[in-house]
Amino acid sequence: MSIRPLFFLFTIFLSLLLSNSQTVDESPSAYEMLEKYNFPKGMLPEGVTGYLLQPDGYFEVYFKSDCEFKVAKKYLAWYDKKISGYIDMGKLKNLNGISVKILFVWIGVTEVDRASETEIDFFLGPISASFGVSSFEDSPKCRRKIDWPNTGLVI
DSSP states (O other): OOHHHHHHHHHHHHHHHHHHHTOOOOOOOHHHHHHHTTOOGGGSOSOEEEEEEOTTSEEEEEESSOEEEEETTTEEEEEEEEEEEEEETTEEEEEEEEEEEETTEEEEOOEEEOOSSSEEEEEETTEEEEEEGGGGSSOOOOOOOOBOTTTOOBO
């Protein structure tokens, strides 16, 4: 076998290998998926590192670390490093890993409904609160936490 056919085969193999390694992951981001289900992207804080979405609507969203931020400039929210639940058009249910501080108590958010084009309802067990969609236009930034040693106090 001469060198010319070998070189030709090697060139084809190399070009296929390089074209496959340069493909870009075109799957939508967690923020884009949220918008496909009629929720604003700002319901997720910045820093999503990945997500899982199964055909039955079960989802998991992953962050680098736990995240604390203000909701509607009024309430303190907490997202665990991993949040999960079920998503359907305009509805999040069976949520885990999301809490809101009311007075001095953290209460888990169990469900979120897109009530209308302008309102989103949050359910914390039997308690509910409505917020304008405009409160979630931009993804919030996680607050920096300072853990004071031996006190359990986090600022």
